[in-house]
Amino acid sequence: MCRLNTTVDFEEALGELGADALRGLIRAILPELDERARRRIIDAIVQRAARSDSGWAPARPTPDAASRVVKFAEIARRNGYAEPSEVDAALREGVNAFLAKDYGSACDLFGALLPLLAEGEIDLGQDELVDDVLDVDLAECATAYVVARYMTAEPSQRATVVRAAIGEVDSVGLFWEPLREMERVAVEPLAGFDEFLPRWRTLIEAHRDERERDWLTNDDRWLREVIGRTEGAGGLAKLARTTGRTEDFRAWCELLVAAKDWKAALAAYRESADTVADDAYARGEFLDGIGLAARELGRKDLPAHLERAWREAPTLLRLRRWFGAAKTKSVLRKRAARALEGRPSKAPRQLALIYLVLGDLASAAQLLARAPGLGWSQAEHPGHLLFPIFQQLLGGAEPPAPNRFAAISARDTDVDEMDWILGDEDSMRLDAPEITDILHLAGIAQGVTEKARTAMLRGLRKAAEKRVAGVTKKQRRRYYAHAAELVAICVALDPGPKAANWVAGIRETYSRYPAMQREFDDHLRA
Numbered sequence: 001m002c003r004l005n006t007t008v009d010f011e012e013a014l015g016e017l018g019a020d021a022l023r024g025l026i027r028a029i030l031p032e033l034d035e036r037a038r039r040r041i042i043d044a045i046v047q048r049a050a051r052s053d054s055g056w057a058p059a060r061p062t063p064d065a066a067s068r069v070v071k072f073a074e075i076a077r078r079n080g081y082a083e084p085s086e087v088d089a090a091l092r093e094g095v096n097a098f099l100a101k102d103y104g105s106a107c108d109l110f111g112a113l114l115p116l117l118a119e120g121e122i123d124l125g126q127d128e129l130v131d132d133v134l135d136v137d138l139a140e141c142a143t144a145y146v147v148a149r150y151m152t153a154e155p156s157q158r159a160t161v162v163r164a165a166i167g168e169v170d171s172v173g174l175f176w177e178p179l180r181e182m183e184r185v186a187v188e189p190l191a192g193f194d195e196f197l198p199r200w201r202t203l204i205e206a207h208r209d210e211r212e213r214d215w216l217t218n219d220d221r222w223l224r225e226v227i228g229r230t231e232g233a234g235g236l237a238k239l240a241r242t243t244g245r246t247e248d249f250r251a252w253c254e255l256l257v258a259a260k261d262w263k264a265a266l267a268a269y270r271e272s273a274d275t276v277a278d279d280a281y282a283r284g285e286f287l288d289g290i291g292l293a294a295r296e297l298g299r300k301d302l303p304a305h306l307e308r309a310w311r312e313a314p315t316l317l318r319l320r321r322w323f324g325a326a327k328t329k330s331v332l333r334k335r336a337a338r339a340l341e342g343r344p345s346k347a348p349r350q351l352a353l354i355y356l357v358l359g360d361l362a363s364a365a366q367l368l369a370r371a372p373g374l375g376w377s378q379a380e381h382p383g384h385l386l387f388p389i390f391q392q393l394l395g396g397a398e399p400p401a402p403n404r405f406a407a408i409s410a411r412d413t414d415v416d417e418m419d420w421i422l423g424d425e426d427s428m429r430l431d432a433p434e435i436t437d438i439l440h441l442a443g444i445a446q447g448v449t450e451k452a453r454t455a456m457l458r459g460l461r462k463a464a465e466k467r468v469a470g471v472t473k474k475q476r477r478r479y480y481a482h483a484a485e486l487v488a489i490c491v492a493l494d495p496g497p498k499a500a501n502w503v504a505g506i507r508e509t510y511s512r513y514p515a516m517q518r519e520f521d522d523h524l525r526a
Contacts, residue, residue, distance in 0.1 A: 284313025
């Protein structure tokens with residue numbers, strides 16, 4: 001089959017179309033879409049056009065239309081129910097008023113419906129979230145309502161009005177950083193914003209309850225945002241030192257990173273790591289930040305910072321970073337030997353990688369054999385790391401290609417790895433080399449001895465036996481297939497009478513588990 005690079009093809013084709021051709025294409029495609037997709041595209045086009053420099057805006061709702069929406073909301077409140085399509089239509093009237101800068105009508109229209117939806121006083125007949133049955137972006141409407149209230153309030157009262165408006169709709173909006181959200185949604189610069197900011201800060205500080213310092217509240221988030229806006233990194237540093245809160249130190253560091261002030265970021269990360277010493281997760285995060293700043297500054301002590309991050313907050317991801325920074329086999333093995341001195345016995349997956357880099361396949365095999373049959377989904381179980389690597393080595397091949405191994409190892413990742421994988425692609429992050437790249441540099445496929453082969457086979461078989469025993473004892477039927485797959489891999493790697501007798505013994509032991517037997521049939525026949 002011929003595979004096209006559809007992304008490139010699309011971008012190139014899109015660039016060839018003029019404005020009139022694009023308009024014609026949109027008009028032709030819209031009727032082919034389902035109603036929800038069609039409405040969302042139309043809404044997006046209206047929003048984009050109203051926010052352009054053309055000066056265009058949708059027609060303002062008439063007084064009759066506005067009064068109908070208010071009346072509809074009251075009837076819906078009394079009945080406790082409304083049709084989603086009618087709610088969509090009513091909210092669109094509010095959107096049109098907002099985009100047309102008719103903020104008074106927007107306040108009336110949104111104010112009639114959004115608080116009722118936020119409090120759950122209107123049932124839309126959904127079993128899921130309200131957003132799942134409405135076509136209109138409810139969070140966007142909630143922020144537009146807050147902006148409309150801001151624009152219609154007296155300058156001296158804006159802070160109080162904005163806080164009250166957020167309180168009405170915060171359960172359907174996104175207000176972790178209300179200043180940023182308001183600026184993003186606004187269709188024109190927010191009037192008197194510079195005068196609003198100090199009043200906003202004063203109001204937040206008046207409502208903050210220091211007795212709740214162990215709990216993260218909206219006021220804490222909002223205070224960080226406004227201090228960052230008005231005082232910059234210096235203000236956030238002062239706040240962090242005053243409160244000692246991890247989130248305040250994080251905000252300080254993130255602002256410096258965003259500004260690419262790496263020298264200041266390095267110092268901030270160091271201070272943060274030392275201050276939050278009792279919070280292991282946060283300390284590891286700040287130690288990573290030290291490494292990031294060291295990399296951006298081109299410092300030669302980057303490997304030392306990566307090592308420190310792993311030693312003080314050990315995860316497989318941090319071990320990969322430290323090992324992956326090595327440029328030669330000898331340096332890599334020296335790091336592995338140094339890592340082994342600490343013997344991370346409570347981190348079998350990390351210990352497994354250390355053994356592999358050192359070429360100690362027998363010890364890695366023993367680690368696999370000792371691993372429990374259950375718990376493969378836990379971050380430190382060595383099974384998903386060692387099984388595919390041993391499988392490749394015993395088959396006479398190099399370890400899996402990076403993309404294949406990534407798919408295998410991604411079944412079970414620790415919190416740090418998930419944060420790294422799912423994080424913002426545009427954010428500054430430390431590299432995390434693939435395990436296979438590290439193993440290729442270590443040269444573990446070269447010169448696998450017969451003794452090592454025997455140890456690896458023994459480890460694989462023991463791991464497969466324990467997996468079968470674990471899933472059957474606890475009747476984890478969804479994992480029967482995985483257990484049978486492990487048995488089948490062992491047979492394929494070392495076929496013959498010995499393997500046949502081994503399988504026969506396993507099947508006899510678990511003969512009273514028909515579902516397990518069926519999985520054996522399927523996998524051993526394949």
